[in-house]
């Protein structure tokens with residue numbers, strides 16, 4: 034019995050030493066302090082994002098994930114663009130794509146997103162070797178004047194409403210800054226979300242890669258159905 038008593042005392046001593054040691058480290062090591070402050074901040078940021086999820090009014094200011102601009106008029110496009118905000122899509126469920134973000138992490142996230150969509154069989158992105166050959170161009174932006182972690186602009190033919198070109202931007206300002214807590218999976222989810230817009234999908238509040246805060250889900254069965262439905266007719 035005495036042995037157990039000593040053992041418990043020793044155990045308590047060890048625990049207290051660890052706690053005191055932990056506090057001491059916290060107050061004396063500014064790097065650890067900064068890291069834990071950043072962790073707390075990230076956690077708050079995540080909660081804000083989650084709260085912002087299903088709420089249209091708050092997503093504008095709180096959603097760091099994405100925004101999309103449809104049917105944007107571009108000067109180089111000789112084809113007609115429409116400003117009517119109706120759903121667009123490509124003529125068929127396939128489009129050529131070129132990825133060049135200038136960053137390894139973003140490039141590989143975009144490549145994974147392409148693979149994931151291609152595996153669904155609902156839409157096929159065909160990689161090409163230059164932006165001139167591509168219907169969809171994926172690049173990076175470094176922009177803190179927007180809350181968006183990604184942005185997709187599409188140009189459409191006004192007669193048949195088919196897309197003629199799309200630009201997908203991944204915002205490195207948020208995606209690559211550890212303060213915002215984007216791990217590789219969330220960056221891939223963001224790229225899948227933007228490619229979803231480039232296919233012609235809109236936001237939904239369902240469990241979907243197309244939730245307005247577009248980084249929490251990968252492609253869901255409902256998303257595949259939505260693409261199949263969008264391209265069911267010619």
Ligand SMILES: [Zn+2]
Nearest residue numbers: 099100101247
């Ligand atoms: Zn979006």
